[in-house]
Amino acid sequence: MCYRLLLFCLLPWLAQAQTPPAATLLHPAAVFDGQDLHPGWAVLVENGKITAAGPAAQLTAPAGARTLELPGLTLLPGLIEGHSHLLLHPYNETSWDDQVLKEPLALRVARATVHAQRTLLAGFTTTRDLGTEGAGYADVGLKQAIDEGIIPGPRLLVATRALVATGSYGPHLAAVDDLPQGAQEADGVDGIIRAVREQIGRGADVVKVYADYRWGPGGTAAPTFSQEELTLIVQTARSTGRGVVAHASTAEGMRRAVLAGVETIEHGDAGTPEVFRLMKQRGVALCPTVAATDATSQYKGWKKGQGPTPERVLAKHRAVQAALQAGVTLVMGGDVGVFPHGDNARELELLVNDYGLAPLQVLRAATAGNAQVFHLADRGRIAPGLLADLVAVAGDPTRQVEALRQVRLVMKGGVLYRQP
Ligand SMILES: [Zn+2]
Numbered sequence: 001m002c003y004r005l006l007l008f009c010l011l012p013w014l015a016q017a018q019t020p021p022a023a024t025l026l027h028p029a030a031v032f033d034g035q036d037l038h039p040g041w042a043v044l045v046e047n048g049k050i051t052a053a054g055p056a057a058q059l060t061a062p063a064g065a066r067t068l069e070l071p072g073l074t075l076l077p078g079l080i081e082g083h084s085h086l087l088l089h090p091y092n093e094t095s096w097d098d099q100v101l102k103e104p105l106a107l108r109v110a111r112a113t114v115h116a117q118r119t120l121l122a123g124f125t126t127t128r129d130l131g132t133e134g135a136g137y138a139d140v141g142l143k144q145a146i147d148e149g150i151i152p153g154p155r156l157l158v159a160t161r162a163l164v165a166t167g168s169y170g171p172h173l174a175a176v177d178d179l180p181q182g183a184q185e186a187d188g189v190d191g192i193i194r195a196v197r198e199q200i201g202r203g204a205d206v207v208k209v210y211a212d213y214r215w216g217p218g219g220t221a222a223p224t225f226s227q228e229e230l231t232l233i234v235q236t237a238r239s240t241g242r243g244v245v246a247h248a249s250t251a252e253g254m255r256r257a258v259l260a261g262v263e264t265i266e267h268g269d270a271g272t273p274e275v276f277r278l279m280k281q282r283g284v285a286l287c288p289t290v291a292a293t294d295a296t297s298q299y300k301g302w303k304k305g306q307g308p309t310p311e312r313v314l315a316k317h318r319a320v321q322a323a324l325q326a327g328v329t330l331v332m333g334g335d336v337g338v339f340p341h342g343d344n345a346r347e348l349e350l351l352v353n354d355y356g357l358a359p360l361q362v363l364r365a366a367t368a369g370n371a372q373v374f375h376l377a378d379r380g381r382i383a384p385g386l387l388a389d390l391v392a393v394a395g396d397p398t399r400q401v402e403a404l405r406q407v408r409l410v411m412k413g414g415v416l417y418r419q420p
Pocket residue numbers: 083084085130335
């Protein structure tokens with residue numbers, strides 16, 4: 001057991017240690033380029049980038065190139081996770097409150113390094129990490145460790161601490177004042193401008209704001225920031241060239257966030273047809289995080305396939321249908337961390353198996369689609385000039401989403417982290 005495990009753990013390190021050959025020709029059964037499936041295509045990688053893709057007979061590898069024969073495999077662009085929390089682990093292991101309040105920062109970071117490796121080896125070569133949940137700016141350091149090749153992991157877009165209105169977030173203990181919070185509290189003109197600038201100055205690639213949270217009567221979700229505050233957050237971030245994403249599950253929280261100019265809405269559970277039409281008009285995408293809803297409902301006792309479907313799962317179904325009906329772009333992101341890192345494909349599987357989307361639809365969204373929404377013009381497709389972030393899976397994921405579980409090869413920037 002140890003030998004196999006050791007080899008598995010060391011593989012990325014070996015990959016890191018080796019300098020990749022200047023050129024690699026990949027010869028799979030088919031290539032999914034981010035849009036369509038092309039049987040018989042091959043892909044040429046040189047110096048960390050894709051330099052050619054097309055019918056195998058038309059591609060010639062330069063002298064000294066390594067050829068990787070990948071029979072039976074489909075090669076696709078490295079998958080892009082749209083909503084992760086590398087600093088969290090599943091709530092059925094440790095509650096969110098206990099992770100934020102009781103776990104030492106070093107423990108959380110140590111776990112996060114393992115989470116990053118699992119994410120990469122599952123074929124997700126980029127992830128948008130939406131908040132450290134009380135772990136400060138640890139995501140910025142994690143990103144640096146990956147970029148410097150100290151640990152294996154996906155390319156990261158980080159949000160750092162995220163912004164919440166005072167009193168709206170958690171943890172809460174009525175008997176204790178000034179508990180550490182899972183995000184940065186900020187209010188009003190001066191407070192908000194300062195907090196956004198602080199997070200950007202410390203390394204945020206995107207700014208995340210909680211436009212609503214469960215602080216209404218009886219713990220119901222209710223809007224947090226005013227329209228003016230949200231608009232100011234977006235203006236402040238945008239003037240530095242960064243976008244804002246909003247956690248929002250109420251119709252009013254979503255509406256305010258969309259009017260403020262956020263780029264994506266996370267969750268969107270109680271979105272109404274009107275709100276989704278507004279999102280479509282303003283070009284705002286929805287990251288539905290169906291996997292998180294599915295997981296937390298099961299943690300709370302739902303026996304999937306046996307017991308009655310919980311109302312929050314039904315609400316999610318209504319929201320996804322209404323969003324699709326309105327023509328809203330879907331971001332693929334599961335809120336992974338709520339469920340295990342490396343299990344990122346769960347969001348795509350559920351959207352196909354439980355929500356009726358086509359495998360091709362979710363694959364396009366998790367590659368070219370997410371890249372477009374996140375302004376990552378250098379990845380998400382297989383085309384000359386783009387980063388050589390590639391994944392090969394057994395079978396045809398454009399027909400059977402389950403093929404995404406059969407990852408056989410992972411390449412990031414031309415470096416192999418997993419190979420058959
Ligand atoms: Zn989240």
